[in-house]
Amino acid sequence: MSVVTHFVSPEWYKTPEGRDVVSSLMHLNSQTRRSFGLLEKPVPPSQYTLEEYPYKVFVSGKSGVGKTSTVAKLTGNDIPATHSETPGIQTAITYWPAKIMNINKLVMFRIQFWDAGENALKKFDHILPACKSQMDGVLFLFSFIDKTSFDDLPHQMSRILDVEDNVCKFVMGTKLDLYSQGEVTQRDIQQFESHWNVPLFSIRNQSTASRSSPRPDLDEVAPVLNYICDELWTRDQILSGRISQKDLMPHRISYC
Numbered sequence: 001m002s003v004v005t006h007f008v009s010p011e012w013y014k015t016p017e018g019r020d021v022v023s024s025l026m027h028l029n030s031q032t033r034r035s036f037g038l039l040e041k042p043v044p045p046s047q048y049t050l051e052e053y054p055y056k057v058f059v060s061g062k063s064g065v066g067k068t069s070t071v072a073k074l075t076g077n078d079i080p081a082t083h084s085e086t087p088g089i090q091t092a093i094t095y096w097p098a099k100i101m102n103i104n105k106l107v108m109f110r111i112q113f114w115d116a117g118e119n120a121l122k123k124f125d126h127i128l129p130a131c132k133s134q135m136d137g138v139l140f141l142f143s144f145i146d147k148t149s150f151d152d153l154p155h156q157m158s159r160i161l162d163v164e165d166n167v168c169k170f171v172m173g174t175k176l177d178l179y180s181q182g183e184v185t186q187r188d189i190q191q192f193e194s195h196w197n198v199p200l201f202s203i204r205n206q207s208t209a210s211r212s213s214p215r216p217d218l219d220e221v222a223p224v225l226n227y228i229c230d231e232l233w234t235r236d237q238i239l240s241g242r243i244s245q246k247d248l249m250p251h252r253i254s255y256c
């Protein structure tokens with residue numbers, strides 16, 4: 001997957017400078033990413049200074065679409081082998097360094113994902129407001145092998161989003177590795193993107209193993225994280241008055 005971004009350099013993480021900084025996210029002598037707790041953060045090499053930008057992203061979707069697995073994939077945690085309903089609210093943090101192209105600046109994005117189980121959302125009235133409080137974006141999920149989860153997206157969006165919300169909207173299809181069993185067609189996707197003016201991207205809910213890439217995990221999640229970070233950064237530029245929405249070209253996502 002490749003993404004045309006507005007501000008975040010999409011290939012920077014592959015450069016010598018990018019590899020140096022990204023190494024602070026990795027386990028020592030390993031090509032797998034570390035997971036970070038609330039009080040932990042990566043320490044880039046001393047020659048680089050990165051200002052940190054924290055964001056909160058709420059993850060929404062029907063039960064069983066793979067919310068917990070997707071968050072695990074994006075944050076470098078182990079993907080659960082079996083499905084179990086999230087009992088309440090779970091949070092996980094990922095750090096992602098990037099270069100902002102127009103100002104040639106290195107930054108460190110800190111994204112905290114909030115995941116809540118559907119049954120908990122229905123049972124306890126305080127959970128949804130807690131997840132929505134001060135959120136910067138919403139990641140709406142559906143499963144390629146469950147058409148009802150795709151058809152439920154408008155309901156999810158109307159339930160979570162308010163007219164006055166200045167939040168980023170992301171839509172992701174999960175279980176791409178099972179696409180041959182898919183119930184969601186390319187036409188469905190194109191019609192959704194056209195109607196909602198939101199590009200749709202996808203992820204495999206499995207550990208990545210590939211001999212063709214030295215860092216297969218990064219090569220799969222980097223385009224997704226670059227896109228999320230670019231949207232969050234762009235939103236801040238619009239809200240601060242530095243740019244106007246009409247000055248921006250739509251995001252384009254292509255799959256190889």
